[in-house]
Amino acid sequence: MTDLITLAIGLALAGVLSGFLAGLFGIGGGAILVPILITAFPLLGVDAAITAHMAVGTSLAIIIPTAFRSYIVHRKKGAGNAEMLRDWAIWVPLGVIIASFIVGYVSGDVLRVVFAAVALVIAVKMLFNRANWVFARDLPPRPVTNGVGFGIGFLSTFMGIGGGNLNNLFMTSFGQSIHQAVATSAGLGILISIPATVGYIYAGWGHPDLPVGSLGYVNLLAAALVVPFSMLAAPWGARVAHAMPARRLEIVFGLFLLVVIARMVADVVM
Template sequence: MLIDPSLLMVWGPLLVLLGAVSGFLAGLLGIGGGIVLVPGLYFMFAALGFAPDHLMHVAVGTSLAVIIPTGLSSVRAHARRGSVRMDLVKSIGAGIVAGVLIGTLIADYISGQSLKMVFAVALAVLAVIMMIDPRRTTVWNDVPGQPWRTFAGGVIGCLSTLMGIGGATVSVPFMTMGRVDMRQAVGTASALGLVISIPAMMGFMLIGWAVPDRPPFSLGFVNMLAALMIIPMAVAFAPLGARVAHAIPVDMLRRVFAVFLIIVAARMMMDVFNVS
């Protein structure tokens, strides 16, 4: 199926705008922009008239591809401010790779509708967690040691792979419940997003390689055309988001994070149940 050039004239600028917004959010919230990219790409592919069966898989896989360069840009910006805790990256990241493998195998098995349900339900739950006052959500005096960090990494890797996100929606609450400063949690989550996105993107390429009726210019479940149009603006805007993250109150940062999760979760749940 070829793309109508007139449609590209409309959707091309929207993909560029989507890249700018996702990059800004990657820097601001350490999320890799996935909570914007996945629904944005899904609805865009659907509007272009592509076969619906695997659109959610392509949206997730493409989002994971975009997270890699935006994550690199975001990590550099946070690292310059000393907001990346490498001890947590190493200890939590140990379990992430296994979680990514499990998530990829699950994605290969479930339908696009099931992926949308996972995306919506997980975001709704995590939004509630993030809306709770940090002082009342403190569970530990510090992030638990092993084997809990490896176990948490497995959960983070699996859920993030299924959702096409950078992991902060799971890892930030885990770290803040252990009294990690919000800014450090966001910066560390940016680094964890790279540990997630690289193997997850490769996995989505592999499981979608022989699937028919994918959008044009797709390698497996990764649409290279969309990724290449999104990445430049996403990389350019990630440092701006990181600067804003260090200039606004921590409580406001949590509220912004939670509000985005709630909006996206509600919209995706509406689509699952065909509510306009």
């Protein structure tokens, strides 16, 4: 009983942290939730073969309300590229849907490695960013941007994130401010998390080793515990983001990703 209480408190704290980070970086919170859930699910008796899948699927479900709450706060401050999000309303979910059909055949270690590799590229960009590390001063034309949206949706489904990590890299590489990128990423989390959650439910439906309270690879009990705390903390993170200088926000984001990468690598090696 003590272990379960400790686990519940840990998940609640994870909700607070993930919600704050969702608002601060526009990342949906998956970058912190996935490693925590990978650690927590074995304590609930989840089979090791599906632990990573359960962590990613549950993380995506938690992102839905958190990303919505974060985006609303950012929009009130006049930030976010609403036009690009409208263009991505088809392309991002399409990438998510295709990835969802594949994810059930991919091992948990592959999910971890994809997560760590992509996060490392983004961390290097954020930590050592230079003025000349920009491809252009404006976003590319719509066909290219739509292709990027498809790719972000596809990769984010494997990583269990709301796409903010990838979109922040994309937009800042084309001359957009980190504040604008973060606000847009919060909206992107909504486009990704809804179809991705449905995809993970489908991919795990009927699996014989699912824990109690699960719909496919989404555990509703864990989500119900984390979501209220993440939604409470998301506006706080968004306000801090707009008060922080752009370069400092980039550095903090990069350092955060390095911590997450180290945790993921440890999971694979051990």
